Amino acid sequence: EKLIKLFNKTNFGSVLEIGCSTGVLTKELTSKIKFNQYFANDIVLKSEEYFKQIVPNGVFISGDIEKSELPDNFDLIISNACFQWLNSFENTVKNLYNKLNNGGILAFSVFGDENLKEIKSIFNIPNKFYSLEDLKKIFSNYNVIKFEEEKHQLYFDSPLSVLKHLKYTGANALQHYKMTKSKLKMFEDKYNELYKKNDKVFLTYNPV
Numbered sequence: 001e002k003l004i005k006l007f008n009k010t011n012f013g014s015v016l017e018i019g020c021s022t023g024v025l026t027k028e029l030t031s032k033i034k035f036n037q038y039f040a041n042d043i044v045l046k047s048e049e050y051f052k053q054i055v056p057n058g059v060f061i062s063g064d065i066e067k068s069e070l071p072d073n074f075d076l077i078i079s080n081a082c083f084q085w086l087n088s089f090e091n092t093v094k095n096l097y098n099k100l101n102n103g104g105i106l107a108f109s110v111f112g113d114e115n116l117k118e119i120k121s122i123f124n125i126p127n128k129f130y131s132l133e134d135l136k137k138i139f140s141n142y143n144v145i146k147f148e149e150e151k152h153q154l155y156f157d158s159p160l161s162v163l164k165h166l167k168y169t170g171a172n173a174l175q176h177y178k179m180t181k182s183k184l185k186m187f188e189d190k191y192n193e194l195y196k197k198n199d200k201v202f203l204t205y206n207p208v
Helices: 024-030 047-054 089-097 117-123 132-138 159-169 181-194
Strands: 011-018 034-042 059-062 074-080 100-109 152-156 200-205
Touching: 011 024, 011 100, 024 034, 024 047, 024 074, 034 047, 034 074, 047 059, 089 100, 089 132, 117 159, 117 181, 117 200, 152 159, 159 181, 159 200
Parallel strands: 011 034, 011 074, 034 059, 074 100
Antiparallel strands: 152 200
């Protein structure tokens, strides 16, 4: 909702959504704008089923956006919480920008460097996310319409509840981390020690 509000335009000829997943953004966007053509991409093939329920006449492009063949001449390219997984963020953004018509908009949200900082701290996970300053440098040569950062803390009853939450998001920072009983105990003790406030533990989200 916030991402869509950032660009003050409602009429588009051709739209491309990247990382459409189960269609949360698709549903929100199609209720707010007018368009002639709607293309959607996701690396998960099953996403096409969700997409076609929302945009029956839309075109689904399956596969990795960094390798997919894309048409040209988009008026809007949009993506929510997907670009942080790109192998080559700057090159992909440049390629997508070159697919825009004059006056076209590239709108996206990513997670900043403080995202899930509690998890990364305890497990010493390298921080691959860009800070707001990094992003400003990357986009210094572009005509930036809006640039905003937010920080939110979610509260949970226990460190185990945090792990369950991460599992259900599908974007788990610990998906390649082998959890043993001793590591789980260490995680609980450390989380309670460092990130507890008023009998609740917290987890930080940092959308940009």
